[in-house]
Amino acid sequence: MEKKDINWSSLGFGYMPTDYRFVAHWKDGKWDEGELITDPTVHISECAGVLQYAQTCFEGLKVYTTKDGSIVAFRPDMNAKRMQDSARRLIIPEVSEEMFLRALDEVVKANAAWVPPYGSGASLYIRPFVYGSGPVIGVAPAPEYEFRLIATPVGPYFKGGVKPIRIRVSDYDRAAPHGTGHIKAGLNYAMSLYPIVEAHNEGYSENMYLDAATRTYVEETGGANFIFITKDGKLVTPKSDSILPSITRRSILQVAKDYLGMETEERPVPFSEVKEFAEIGLCGTAAVISPVGSITCKDGEILVPSGMDEMGPVLTKIRETLTGIQMCDLPAPEGWVRKIM
Numbered sequence: 222m223e224k225k226d227i228n229w230s231s232l233g234f235g236y237m238p239t240d241y242r243f244v245a246h247w248k249d250g251k252w253d254e255g256e257l258i259t260d261p262t263v264h265i266s267e268c269a270g271v272l273q274y275a276q277t278c279f280e281g282l283k284v285y286t287t288k289d290g291s292i293v294a295f296r297p298d299m300n301a302k303r304m305q306d307s308a309r310r311l312i313i314p315e316v317s318e319e320m321f322l323r324a325l326d327e328v329v330k331a332n333a334a335w336v337p338p339y340g341s342g343a344s345l346y347i348r349p350f351v352y353g354s355g356p357v358i359g360v361a362p363a364p365e366y367e368f369r370l371i372a373t374p375v376g377p378y379f380k381g382g383v384k385p386i387r388i389r390v391s392d393y394d395r396a397a398p399h400g401t402g403h404i405k406a407g408l409n410y411a412m413s414l415y416p417i418v419e420a421h422n423e424g425y426s427e428n429m430y431l432d433a434a435t436r437t438y439v440e441e442t443g444g445a446n447f448i449f450i451t452k453d454g455k456l457v458t459p460k461s462d463s464i465l466p467s468i469t470r471r472s473i474l475q476v477a478k479d480y481l482g483m484e485t486e487e488r489p490v491p492f493s494e495v496k497e498f499a500e501i502g503l504c505g506t507a508a509v510i511s512p513v514g515s516i517t518c519k520d521g522e523i524l525v526p527s528g529m530d531e532m533g534p535v536l537t538k539i540r541e542t543l544t545g546i547q548m549c550d551l552p553a554p555e556g557w558v559r560k561i562m
């Protein structure tokens with residue numbers, strides 16, 4: 222198969238329409254079979270639930286080429302389940318795991334020429350999403366829905382690779398109110414745009430959000446969970462019902478325990494403890510792990526001991542192990558890698 226003429230190693234994290242996408246429709250209480258289409262434009266009612274009342278949720282996962290030329294997805298069943306959880310909270314009809322995985326397989330196979338080659342540092346980013354497409358004007362769930370799964374080749378999320386970033390503690394809450402912090406939905410991202418633009422203007426790459434009720438405990442950033450390494454080499458990650466349950470984080474916990482023999486703790490992390498950690502990282506599908514070098518709060522700047530020049534040794538080891546598993550250079554735990562072709 223002829224690959225597209227793209228300079229894979231210079232790709233950033235941006236959208237590029239590929240040849241095919243999967244679309245399914247929900248009407249009269251059920252989903253149709255869905256199909257691949259070529260049109261990258263969505264045609265829906267001007268009064269669609271997604272446009273009027275933000276009734277939509279999404280997922281994000283990556284597809285890689287392995288050394289032997291196979292094309293694989295990392296734990297897509299977890300994304301399928303999480304999208305069902307998000308949908309339920311938004312009164313959006315659930316997409317079955319079967320349809321989700323079938324859409325993934327079909328879109329990746331149809332766009333195989335767009336999957337970046339092994340060793341390029343790039344991957345095929347998959348964005349599944351579901352939205353109210355039918356008209357509503359009184360506040361109510363939409364009468365019709367669409368599920369779409371699109372693919373776009375991407376490079377690293379943060380330009381400059383794995384350089385440590387400066388972040389700051391935000392005065393804002395990350396998520397919309399009503400306890401929706403654990404769902405992956407545009408409404409939460411819409412609410413995070415003002416704080417992130419402000420943070421960027423003031424020289425920070427990300428916001429650290431604290432718990433909305435007491436502003437005492439670490440939650441997460443706009444789109445990534447925190448992982449902390451203690452001075453004695455333990456992995457600590459915040460436990461909270463109002464953060465997005467990151468699949469990367471759940472994978473890192475298992476990798477740290479089973480591959481690296483580390484002790485791990487998932488528990489509330491008071492912000493007052495942050496200055497004690499040796500290394501701090503952000504984790505998520507887009508960036509995998511990116512290191513944090515400094516955190517500014519109202520009392521001043523906390524300099525993370527691992528510094529501003531490079532990722533600390535423990536996070537580096539975890540990152541190498543996890544990306545090794547994702548790329549099939551290392552043996553994966555049962556069920557973590559879905560071979561698509």
Ligand SMILES: *Cc1c(COP(=O)(O)O)cnc(C)c1O
Binds near residue numbers: 443468469
């Ligand atoms: C997607 C997302 C993450 C990262 O989750 P992964 O499953 O690891 O990609 C973290 N926080 C928020 C708010 C997210 O939307």
